[in-house]
Amino acid sequence: xxxxxxxxxxxxxxxxxxxxxxxxxxxxxxxxxxxxxxxxxxxxxxxxxxxxxxxxxxxxxxxxxxxxxxxxxxxxxxxxxxxxxxxxxxxxxxxxxxxxxxxxxxxxxxx
Amino acid sequence: xxxxxxxxxxxxxxxxxxxxxxxxxxxxxxxxxxxxxxxxxxxxxxxxxxxxxxxxxxxxxxxxxxxxxxxxxxxxxxxxxxxxxxxxxxxxxxxxxxxxxxxxxxxxxxxxxxxx
Numbered sequence: 001x002x003x004x005x006x007x008x009x010x011x012x013x014x015x016x017x018x019x020x021x022x023x024x025x026x027x028x029x030x031x032x033x034x035x036x037x038x039x040x041x042x043x044x045x046x047x048x049x050x051x052x053x054x055x056x057x058x059x060x061x062x063x064x065x066x067x068x069x070x071x072x073x074x075x076x077x078x079x080x081x082x083x084x085x086x087x088x089x090x091x092x093x094x095x096x097x098x099x100x101x102x103x104x105x106x107x108x109x110x111x
Numbered sequence: 112x113x114x115x116x117x118x119x120x121x122x123x124x125x126x127x128x129x130x131x132x133x134x135x136x137x138x139x140x141x142x143x144x145x146x147x148x149x150x151x152x153x154x155x156x157x158x159x160x161x162x163x164x165x166x167x168x169x170x171x172x173x174x175x176x177x178x179x180x181x182x183x184x185x186x187x188x189x190x191x192x193x194x195x196x197x198x199x200x201x202x203x204x205x206x207x208x209x210x211x212x213x214x215x216x217x218x219x220x221x222x223x224x225x226x227x
Binding site: 001034036041042043044045049091093097098100101102103104 | 153201213221
């Protein structure tokens with residue numbers, strides 16, 4: 001699986017958009033970009049995933065660059081409950097495939 | 112019950128004890144996973160079961176023994192653990208792409224294990 005690079009931490013203001021970057025320059029053509037988050041002492045929570053096109057759901061938007069070497073997770077209106085560690089993972093969409101978690105980005109939403 | 116449940120939520124055991132962690136998924140998924148999360152370390156994949164067969168064993172010591180009796184249940188049997196095995200143990204499940212899923216994994220709340 002391709003490796004990802006994320007900033008270790010970032011702060012954002014409550015009510016503002018939070019833009020979380022991720023670099024995955026060695027991603028292969030059939031690998032997807034997945035985003036998860038882990039709120040303190042809880043299990044990770046799936047947020048969104050994509051291959052080439054931008055994706056949006058009720059939680060977030062995922063913007064993938066045309067060369068697929070980087071992506072940005074956008075939380076449109078951050079709330080205090082969005083404080084968590086956010087993980088960007090690239091992985092095949094195969095049966096039983098593993099997710100390799102890195103250190104993620106520790107996001108602190110401030111009032 | 113919905114989602115992925117794990118029991119017990121907290122467990123304290125001595126190094127000579129034998130205990131088991133239980134995971135149950137109510138999502139109709141066909142793959143299940145055990146992860147370990149030690150303090151200040153990334154999540155580490157331990158085992159993967161797909162269609163009740165173990166497809167991944169990530170160099171886990173034999174004192175950890177997984178069991179997947181059916182697609183809804185996953186156990187982790189523990190014996191003669193060491194204090195450094197103290198961690199949060201997380202179970203997850205997913206539906207494979209072949210079965211119409213996107214392989215996003217749904218995690219349980221975890222079992223906080225302390226080995227004395």
